Amino acid sequence: MKKTKRNIYLSNIEVNEAKKLFFNEINKSIKDKKEETVSVYDSLNRISAKPIFAEISSPYFNASAMDGIAVISNKTYGADERNPKRLKINEEYIYIDTGDPIKEPFDAVIMIEDVALVDDETVEIIKAASPWQHVRPMGEDIVAGEMIIPAYHKVTPVDIGAMLCGGILDIDVIKKPRVGIIPTGTEIIEPEDNIEVGKIIDSNSVMFEAMVKTYGGIPKRYKPIPDDYELIKEKILQAVKENDIVVVNAGSSAGREDYTSKIIKEIGNLIVHGVAVKPGKPAILGNVEGKPIVGIPGYPVSAYIVFETFVKELIYKYQGIKQEKKQFIKGTLSKRLMSSLKHLEYVRMKLGKVSGKLVATPLNRGAGVTMSLVKADGITKIPKNVEGIEVGETIEIELLKDMESIENTIVSIGSHDLIMDILANMIHERYHEINLSSAHVGSLGGVMALKRGEAHISPIHLLDEKTGIYNIEHLKKYLKNKNISLIKGVKRLQGLMVKKNNPKKISSINDLEREDVVFVNRQKGSGTRILLDFKLKELNIDNSKVKGYDREMTTHMTVASAVLSGTADVGLGIQSSAKAMGLDFIPIGEEEYDFAIISEFLEDEKIKRFIEILKSKEFSVMLESLGGYKIEEPGRIINI
Numbered sequence: 001m002k003k004t005k006r007n008i009y010l011s012n013i014e015v016n017e018a019k020k021l022f023f024n025e026i027n028k029s030i031k032d033k034k035e036e037t038v039s040v041y042d043s044l045n046r047i048s049a050k051p052i053f054a055e056i057s058s059p060y061f062n063a064s065a066m067d068g069i070a071v072i073s074n075k076t077y078g079a080d081e082r083n084p085k086r087l088k089i090n091e092e093y094i095y096i097d098t099g100d101p102i103k104e105p106f107d108a109v110i111m112i113e114d115v116a117l118v119d120d121e122t123v124e125i126i127k128a129a130s131p132w133q134h135v136r137p138m139g140e141d142i143v144a145g146e147m148i149i150p151a152y153h154k155v156t157p158v159d160i161g162a163m164l165c166g167g168i169l170d171i172d173v174i175k176k177p178r179v180g181i182i183p184t185g186t187e188i189i190e191p192e193d194n195i196e197v198g199k200i201i202d203s204n205s206v207m208f209e210a211m212v213k214t215y216g217g218i219p220k221r222y223k224p225i226p227d228d229y230e231l232i233k234e235k236i237l238q239a240v241k242e243n244d245i246v247v248v249n250a251g252s253s254a255g256r257e258d259y260t261s262k263i264i265k266e267i268g269n270l271i272v273h274g275v276a277v278k279p280g281k282p283a284i285l286g287n288v289e290g291k292p293i294v295g296i297p298g299y300p301v302s303a304y305i306v307f308e309t310f311v312k313e314l315i316y317k318y319q320g321i322k323q324e325k326k327q328f329i330k331g332t333l334s335k336r337l338m339s340s341l342k343h344l345e346y347v348r349m350k351l352g353k354v355s356g357k358l359v360a361t362p363l364n365r366g367a368g369v370t371m372s373l374v375k376a377d378g379i380t381k382i383p384k385n386v387e388g389i390e391v392g393e394t395i396e397i398e399l400l401k402d403m404e405s406i407e408n409t410i411v412s413i414g415s416h417d418l419i420m421d422i423l424a425n426m427i428h429e430r431y432h433e434i435n436l437s438s439a440h441v442g443s444l445g446g447v448m449a450l451k452r453g454e455a456h457i458s459p460i461h462l463l464d465e466k467t468g469i470y471n472i473e474h475l476k477k478y479l480k481n482k483n484i485s486l487i488k489g490v491k492r493l494q495g496l497m498v499k500k501n502n503p504k505k506i507s508s509i510n511d512l513e514r515e516d517v518v519f520v521n522r523q524k525g526s527g528t529r530i531l532l533d534f535k536l537k538e539l540n541i542d543n544s545k546v547k548g549y550d551r552e553m554t555t556h557m558t559v560a561s562a563v564l565s566g567t568a569d570v571g572l573g574i575q576s577s578a579k580a581m582g583l584d585f586i587p588i589g590e591e592e593y594d595f596a597i598i599s600e601f602l603e604d605e606k607i608k609r610f611i612e613i614l615k616s617k618e619f620s621v622m623l624e625s626l627g628g629y630k631i632e633e634p635g636r637i638i639n640i
């Protein structure tokens, strides 16, 4: 068998050290000033290469500042209320409008409101005009030769106006850096191609294109290149010729076909391969023919972070501009975070303000979970050599959204249901300023979050085994000392989700014991898990007999996905999730999915809107179309 050589040992250089090595080597190629001339019309957001000096003055002539009459000031002297003065048209005054030139012998303007008409040719004034009153002198705004903007200045809309007034039509600007983007991987397809198992949609390079544009560069995205050493090498050489900066996506790690670093070593200088940052470890920094080249890991979150860390700075440096200052805020961590000692780790965070406290909940940390970036309000960095951060500790967070939208967010922590996304959309559609953010930690996890004062509401479905009553008993038990209410939500059908046409002929919970049946579970503390354990106990089934009992998912949809993809035969979940994934559904029972709330939040305007949505016709119509739900009195409040 042919032996394939892999790059097993990557370095683990800290980000700042990696930047130093990289920028030291490529600084010269970035600093060589590259300029071009553009029309002022097209200069918005461009960076001026030189200072711009006005060629003409503005106003270009002495101009009237008011509508009225132009007069010769010394002919008006002596006028007052007791001795009004009469002036003769064309000799002592002319009519003039704002912006009109003042011509000799006139040297002042009297506003029309202060002029009394005597006849067609005569006016009377009761106040003398001082020389140049109500006249905008030539050059009042801009004097010819004056600097309008300095070099290395980002052109704004008002700069454009001022340049045009100063007689400037063209401007020398820093050339936008051209950034070549090469996606690699035999499995990579264009977003519009047909998807099939094993194929990966090239989302990264389109994301890079948008990032390049945002930061002021010109992207050039090449078609995906298969994992072939020579083809990738050829494309990199072409891209180096056609661009100022080159990024190569994927093929950065230790796979058999991860060629990028080897190619850079062959045709240029490999400066760094492996950075102590997570996600993003296998990042590659190099230089080919004097042009910077960055190898970006394939996982989308890693890709985003490596691009933000290295390529953004390159694009900015190339244009001679500084990165904008990041905004940081302190928050309370709501979920324990463990981290590796080897890397600086970027954790995406959901933020919300509950009773004046900024609560930070970590989102999914997988490098492939793009949605963690979509949902993130901020990012916290766990430094290298820190093992973890405990619940309740204060952490520093880089803000990605504005504080106002975070303050207008209803923080929901608890059980998962599809209706949470629907409610989030409905409330935001109706009240654009309000957001609803949901963290899915299971019903009990939600109750604990309420107890710690970290959530406004907590969706729960907790069955009391003794009374058969949902939710109320658990709240009485766990939140004894709090003033708590329950907002009624929906009744929903729980059942077994199985593949279409039920190939394993599963019909009840009893089948979970079967040798040939693999189950997928929900996490401890989730209402669905409590329901399962209750049913197993009722039927005297030992959970060690259920294959897959220890494999835990945190949402109904991820359970449904596991069944659809075939890693499990069956999972317990709600009918709407089974329907959304095209699975068959065997009902087990109906449960009550309600919202626990600290009673004082019922006065909060956001919560009032939330209840209004629960009671709305729109919401009940939506439930109807989802299937598997019933409502009786949504939005009814029960004091506990």
Ligand SMILES: Nc1nc2c(c(=O)[nH]1)N[C@H]1C(S)=C(S)[C@@H](COP(=O)(O)OP(=O)(O)OC[C@H]3O[C@@H](n4cnc5c(N)ncnc54)[C@H](O)[C@@H]3O)O[C@H]1N2
Pocket: 183, 184, 185, 188, 200, 201, 202, 203, 204, 205, 249, 250, 251, 252, 253, 254, 255, 258, 279, 280, 281, 282, 296, 297, 298, 299, 300, 302, 367, 368
């Ligand atoms: N044995 C080891 N395996 C891996 C290591 C390691 O150190 N040892 N590192 C892991 C880490 S960390 C990362 S990050 C990835 C980096 O992978 P590559 O850069 O080599 O990329 P691929 O393996 O080709 O792809 C990985 C993954 O990325 C997604 N992808 C790729 N291209 C695109 C694209 N254009 N658009 C969207 N998504 C893309 C896709 O999910 C691929 O499966 O390696 C680990 N492995």
Ligand code: MOO
Pocket: 277, 278, 279, 280, 281, 282, 297, 299, 302, 303, 367
């Ligand atoms: O470094 Mo990888 O990017 O952790 O996922």
